Amino acid sequence: MSINEYAPIIGKGPVEELKILAEKLSGKIIKIINSTQMGGGVAEILNRMVPLLNELGVLTKWEVISGNADFFVITKKIHNALHGTPVTITDDEIDLFLQNNKINAETMDLSGDIVFIHDPQPLALVEKKKEIGNKWTWRCHIDTHAPDWKLWGFLRKYVEMYDAAVFSSPSFAQTLSINKFLITPSIDPLSLKNQELSKKTIDSVLKKFDIKKNKPIITQISRFDRLKDPIGVIEAYNLVKHSVDCQLILAGGTAIDDPESIEVLSEVRERVVGDPDIHVLELETPADIEVNALQRASTIILQKSIREGFGLTVSEAMWKGKPVIASAVGGITLQITHDYNGLLTRTVEGTAYAIKELLCNKGYAKRLGKNAKEFAKQNLLITRHIRDYLLLFLSLYHPEEIVHL
Numbered sequence: 516m517s518i519n520e521y522a523p524i525i526g527k528g529p530v531e532e533l534k535i536l537a538e539k540l541s542g543k544i545i546k547i548i549n550s551t552q553m554g555g556g557v558a559e560i561l562n563r564m565v566p567l568l569n570e571l572g573v574l575t576k577w578e579v580i581s582g583n584a585d586f587f588v589i590t591k592k593i594h595n596a597l598h599g600t601p602v603t604i605t606d607d608e609i610d611l612f613l614q615n616n617k618i619n620a621e622t623m624d625l626s627g628d629i630v631f632i633h634d635p636q637p638l639a640l641v642e643k644k645k646e647i648g649n650k651w652t653w654r655c656h657i658d659t660h661a662p663d664w665k666l667w668g669f670l671r672k673y674v675e676m677y678d679a680a681v682f683s684s685p686s687f688a689q690t691l692s693i694n695k696f697l698i699t700p701s702i703d704p705l706s707l708k709n710q711e712l713s714k715k716t717i718d719s720v721l722k723k724f725d726i727k728k729n730k731p732i733i734t735q736i737s738r739f740d741r742l743k744d745p746i747g748v749i750e751a752y753n754l755v756k757h758s759v760d761c762q763l764i765l766a767g768g769t770a771i772d773d774p775e776s777i778e779v780l781s782e783v784r785e786r787v788v789g790d791p792d793i794h795v796l797e798l799e800t801p802a803d804i805e806v807n808a809l810q811r812a813s814t815i816i817l818q819k820s821i822r823e824g825f826g827l828t829v830s831e832a833m834w835k836g837k838p839v840i841a842s843a844v845g846g847i848t849l850q851i852t853h854d855y856n857g858l859l860t861r862t863v864e865g866t867a868y869a870i871k872e873l874l875c876n877k878g879y880a881k882r883l884g885k886n887a888k889e890f891a892k893q894n895l896l897i898t899r900h901i902r903d904y905l906l907l908f909l910s911l912y913h914p915e916e917i918v919h920l
C-alpha cells in the first residue's frame with residue numbers, strides 16, 4: 516500500500532496536497548498512543564494510517580500503553596460511563612487508573628513533537644507534559660454528549676491539560692477551555708473490506724452462505740447487539756415481504772467476552788424459524804472479504820441502530836454505491852442526508868416503507884447509491900482523515916492563524 520495508489524481513487528491533486536501538507540511537518544515527530552494494537556475501529560484505522568504518514572515523510576511512531584486486567588476493567592467502565600451508561604467507579608478504581616497511567620508515563624518514551632493520545636485509557640499521561648513540554652492532543656472516539664457527569668468532571672481536568680481535543684462530531688463534544696477539532700473517522704478504500712471485488716469472489720461468498728441471487732437482498736451487517744436492533748430489522752422485513760418478495764441477510768459476529776451477543780443471536784434465530792429467505796450468518800473475526808462481498812451483493816443496506824457511534828458499516832456501504840436505509844441516530848446523521856444519499860428512518864414501519872420504496876423504484880435507489888458513493892469519496896476516506904490530522908498538527912504550531920499551503 517502506497518499513498519500514490521490512492522490517486523486513481525481521489526485524484527492526483529488531493530494526493531499532492533497531502534504531500535505538501537506533510538512537507539510542512541517535516542522534521543516533526545508524532546507519537547501516537549492508544550490502548551490496543553489490534554481489534555476495534557481505532558486500531559484498524561491506525562494500522563492503515565501510521566505507515567501512510569511515515570511514507571509521506573511525517574515520522575510517526577505508535578505505542579500502546581500496558582495494563583493488567585484490572586486496569587482494563589476500569590477503563591471499560593470509564594468508556595461506558597462516558598457513553599452515558601450508569602456505572603459505579605470507586606475511588607480505589609480511579610486511583611488504580613491514575614497509578615497505571617503514572618507507571619506508563621515513567622516507562623514509555625514520550626519524546627516527540629506532538630503526542631497524540633487516543634481515548635480515555637492513556638488520558639492521564641498528559642501529566643508528563645509539564646516536564647517534557649511537547650504539544651499534546653487528545654482524540655476522543657466516544658460520543659460524550661451525555662456522560663456520567665461526576666466522571667466527566669474528573670476526566671475534564673486532564674483533558675484541559677492538552678493543547679487540543681478532537682471529537683468525531685459537534686454533538687459528541689463537551690464545552691472545553693482548549694481548542695476543539697471535529698474530525699470524522701474513515702474507511703480505507705484499499706483494504707480487504709472495501710477494495711473492489713470480482714464477480715467471481717462475490718458469487719463464491721454467496722455460494723458459501725447458500726444465498727441465491729433470484730430475489731433482492733436486504734442486508735444488515737452488525738455485531739449481534741440489541742442497540743443494532745436486529746429484531747426491528749426482521750419486523751421491517753416481515754412488513755415488506757407481504758407485498759414485495761425479497762430476502763434478508765443479518766450477518767455479524769459474536770464474541771466470547773460479550774455474552775449478550777450470543778443471547779441476541781439465539782433470539783434472532785428463534786424469530787426467523789420457518790422463513791428460508793432470512794439468512795442469519797455468524798461471521799468469524801476478521802471476515803473482511805465476506806463483509807465486503809455481502810455488502811456488494813446487496814440491493815439495499817440497512818443500519819437500524821437504536822444508538823450508534825459513527826456507524827462505519829454505513830460508510831462502507833455508501834462507498835460501495837449502495838442505497839442505505841439507516842436510523843437517524845449518532846454519526847449516521849453526519850453521513851446520510853435524507854432523500855439525497857440515503858434514507859433516514861425512525862421506526863420499524865418507516866424502515867419497511869423505505870425498503871418498499873427503494874425496491875419498487877430502482878432508478879431512485881440507484882440515484883441514492885450514486886450520491887452515497889460520491890459523498891463517501893469526498894468525506895469518508897482515509898486520505899481525508901490524514902489531511903485533517905495533518906492540518907490539526909500544523910495548527911498546533913500556528914494558533915489563531917490561517918495556515919497557507
Ligand code: UDP
Pocket residue numbers: 556736737738766767768769798801802803806824825826827828829831
Ligand atoms: N464488522 C465486521 N464483522 C462483523 C460485524 C461488523 O467486520 O461481524 C465490521 C463492520 O464492517 C465495521 C465495524 O465492524 O467495519 C463496525 O463498526 P460500526 O461503527 O458500524 O459499529 P460498532 O461495532 O463499532 O458499534
